[in-house]
Amino acid sequence: MSSSRKHHFDIHSTCISGHYCLKSAISFSVLLAFSFLVLFLWYPPTRTNISSRIHSHYNHKPPKLKLCKENFSVYIYDLPTKFNLGLLGDCLNLNIHRNMCPHVANQGLGQPFSGWPGLGWYATNQFTSEMLFHARLENHRCRTLDPEAATLFYVPFYGGLHASSKVREANLSERDALAVELAEYVVRQPWWRRRGGGDHFLVLGRTAWDFLRKRDGGQETGATCLLNLPAVQNMSVLTVERNPWQGSNQHGIPYPSYFHPSTSDEMLTWQKLIARANRPHLFSFVGAPRTGIQKAAVRDEIILQCAESSECNLLKCGNGNGNCNDPRRVLGVMTASRFCLQAPGDSFTRRSTFDSMVAGCVPVFFSPHTAYSQYGWYFPGDPSAYSVFIDYEGKGNGSEKRVDIEEELRKIPEERVERMRKTVIGLIPRVSYLHPNSTDNEMSDAIDVAIRALSKQQAQAEAA
Template sequence: MFFRKPSPTSPLNSLPCTEKSESPKSKDTHHHINTTGLLKFTLFTSLLIAASCLLILYFKFSTPTTTVTAATTTTTKTTTTQCDGSGPFYIYPLPSRFNLGLLEHCQNLNIYTNMCPHVANNGLGQPLLNSAMNWYATHQFIAEMIIHSRLENHPCRTWDPDQALLFYIPFYGGLYASSVFREPDHGLRDALAVDLMDFVTNQQRRWWQRRGGEDHFLALGRTAWDFMRADGGADFGANILLNLPPVQNMSVLTVERQPWEGHNQNGIPYPSYFHPKTVDEMLTWQDRVRGLERPYLFSFVGGKRKGLEKAKVRDEIVKQCGESTRCELVQCGSGSSKCHSPMEVLGVMMKSQFCLQAPGDSFTRRSTFDSILAGCIPVFFSPHTAYTQYAWYLPEDKASYSVYIDEKEVSVGKKKIEEVLANVSTEKVKRMREVVVNLIPRLTYAHPNASDVGFKDAVDMLLQRLSHHVRGKILSSRSAVI
């Protein structure tokens, strides 16, 4: 929950030392000062003030240099106290029934588990034991709450909607969806989503009508499939939020987009367990995973999935990994398992050169982001596990940070995973790992209470890309008018 009231940020687009100083020359032309000593003093003082302003601007408003190319990503230790590269955004003042009010019944937010421990600490969950830094047992479907909390304190936030480029609707849609999966009445299951869009488009219609919702965005912690129930299709508990016409005009951020129909959907990282408050914590972790000894060629953390065609490849993965002396297999299932221990999972990945990422209940996996956090090169078997999902976050050159093996060739036993990975040269593995390690900052959700983390995290990246998208829409509309 949010236990703090954010203090207003300074006006956006304003810089210290930019106010016009009164001229040392009097406005009264009949009273010129000709004293040489006073003139020198005035000149010296002006130069001193100018130099001070330049130093303040340099130290306070410098940002980390983060460059993503097909070859590398680097993060330089600096500070990020200003709004850089993103337009100002306004947070809709939604009634609590759409977000924080849902947490009052946290034990009922998920039909499979009690979410109360997971919504603690602004969505980070419970702190992990024996951890000196900011490590938490973060739930994989809680990104919407973490993003809300991060944006509350973000330097690009404005309290004046007239100044906003973006409008954020802080709806905890994923938490609500998982609480009504088993609701047989579709009207009741869809009620809060319909109520939300009525509030935004009618009660707040001034801001909606400005661009028809093209400058609005939602962030959802569950996959798009949970919000796209189709008429006549299989009913697995989804609602219709993303099918509503007004939502089609907005940008929707989700941990898994629908690859074929998600024209307005953009993939965002699943939250992992590390939520640093400073760039020093991030650099320390990167240095650690960069220098680890990795005795396993590859590993797989997961289980088989019965009846799921897209997960069929898992059967062969479990078989091949179990038969190899160079693979570490951690099988997941019901009951007690290493899979439920974050440090156990990361521990295996930190000892592996490659981490297998097979589709499961859906195309994507939180494990992909766990492996990158561990400095382990991901191996994909479907393009929809990452390549069609996270274009805002991952390099265009897929081979620079990952290995792709067609799932069909693995499922029929045509390709041996160990042989493919063993043929990657030591030098190439080293280059790929460096790219992976340097991707960690932008795939990490920094601690919500941090006001100056010193690097661009997952939230900073989404704001930059949304700003670019909306500015492009504005330019296109102006060109159409001309």
């Protein structure tokens, strides 16, 4: 390996293979099978459903709370389980496109994977932030068990998982029933009346559009009406994508990526590793084509330009190829690229934005609503400090001059690229979700950023 590539990740080199003696393997298998038969006959199995196994991951006994050095404290409502953990018992039907059982395991982290440098890597689904918030706040150092002492009240409703399970329900009253019941439950609580819900918040793992159902040209858009309920409009709503125009009580939070360290040492080790990674590709794109006039035009043009450029690494998703379902392939492309293109997907935002930042790759945006109007709590006020913006809205359909992406990126001086990459790597802790069981008080993550921002917002509201 040449010295210029000595720090470049090769995920294939970390794969482990072994050779086993056939005779020994057969003997061991026979012995193992006989042992299981004896155990089965002597100790008949007991039935344990998925829900009970999932519940065991959470703390039902009051945790030993660590010293909180903040000027806020969070009380977690003990909701009936039908609003959160009880939904997980039907994990096979939580999403119409995939079996969510592997993804809701490990408190929403999903399945751990190996063959990648460092610790804390999980194949986390992009829609599990509501679970990650719940699990981490259960053990958070600033959680209080006394509602009288609380400055913030967290309502742990898994609204995103519920909405995705009901999206094909024809009966709209049935589709909305649990959301309506949640609102009715919360407003009956004595702590709600203290500030009319102004100090309450909930977290949604899907975009705001999934909870803003309305009639559009005779068609119903959005899965449920949750965000249209008056009680919920009084609360703060943390969601992976807010409505940029009418979401005054909505606040954007990062999509979960794959990195969930438990300690600050694990975080620092990863940051140092990617800071010196070799990046042979100028830019890359990970994604699939989209339908719809505007989305299809931008996506198709980006994919075309990437495919035509010797400087671009293209990882196409879709058509059952599974390319983007392997975190190692996704991260492998991004860690080898200086810039990562972030075209809008089914909506404005992309989980890929946060994957690229974890990989130390400078994001390139084509709509201001992919990040700039979404994640004000998390990113610097100057977008040029950590990203590149190419105004591609309305382009790519022949009506205006084609923008050459490679040419635009080549114009950026190398010194500025290095500064942007350093900023991106420095942002990794605040856009990551720590392992829910982390006890490292020195490291702040996406959840800490959100709670501090909510506390500041609440203090300003009380002072007004």
